[in-house]
Amino acid sequence: MTTATLEKLALHGGPRTVPEGTILPWPPKDASDRDLVLASLNGTNHAFGPNCIELQKEFAAWNGSRFAIATNSGTAALHMAIAACGCGTADEVLVPAYSWSSSATCILHHSCIPVFVDIDFDTMLIDPAKLEEKISPRTKAIVAVHLHGLSADMDPILAVARKHGLKVIEDACQAHGALYKGKKVGTLGDCAAFSFNQNKCLSAGEGGMFVTEDESLHRNAQQLWSFGETRAPSESRDFHAYALGWMYRTSDLPAAFARAQLRKLDGYLAHQRRAVSRLAEQLAGVEGLLLPPQPDGRVWNGYNYVIRLDTSHLPSAQDAGAYRDRVVKALQAEGVPATVWQKFILPSMTVFRAQNGFGAGHPWSHPLARPVVYDPAEYPVAQRHCDTHFCIINPLRMPNGDAAVDAVARGIHKVMANLANLD
């Protein structure tokens, strides 16, 4: 490492640490993907076809879930979860202040009101100690996001939920195969949503899955999923819309792709976990970096390796984001595909702050609604995390190997050794 770290930064015309073409794209494809997708194409049922039905069965078996419904996105599955849990107009749902936007917009999709909860800095996940102060008489559910592939701290979350009669929805869109006390995510709360978007661990272009152990939740979700037709799949369709439904079904081609990828998922996850350990070993002790912890009792899936910069030397917390952006720019110049995953915490996003989801202020303007305030200053931990983090994703995934991980580690070493020369 020492020779590389002495070289001039690529930002200033020095040699790139990670040569162009080193990091290969996700996901890898082979004959098994082509065979299943081509068979689907050559078939005659391209809507919710046989691959969709098999994918539901295979994913449920893989995850140990009783019921599974294949959707066209993780967001659709999240909306189904909100509805399935009986959340209705102007009910409140607790959600972490830092996540993907649709962990919270799915709440709005059902005319419910998101109430944000600050995160725990170390794990970057919803802080169970801050749940109770956000509960009101209108609170119906908690969305526990297993962000970056690490399970939320489910025991205290479930304890608060039981005490107050709330449902728990797991946003497992990033967390396929992550474990909490030996149990797979998606089997811990009342129901859960997974995503099969291209960037996720199970990648099918787009797609998702709703899972639950509960028969009545399964039935509720199914109604929303397909035009409000309330009949069970064993009954024949009568094409009557009994209730308000959406069209969240997936189609046969992406389901065929997802099935082929699912067969390789355990191998992918084992690879990611090894790659993450290798990167963590090489970055241990680098001054100025805060590496993610692996809390006892939780096995993560290596989805996204999130590094925070130590910004305690900066004169003001307000400078953190600009400093992080300069470091990321220098990393990218070295060829390290470092990214800022979220530039904004959720309570600072306009869709929430404007309180006008459907026009005329709905759902916040509804007579049953309790006034809520979205003040980003109430979420200092989420803000600090947001301003100081950057992520490494693809180098840790198949088909990238040790050489990619090592090159990325060298690039990070070089930039961190040259912080004084960033400007």
Ligand SMILES: *Cc1c(COP(=O)(O)O)cnc(C)c1O
């Ligand atoms: C990707 C993602 C979603 C949404 O999944 P889509 O399939 O893109 O709709 C929701 N929550 C989290 C945490 C995600 O990462």
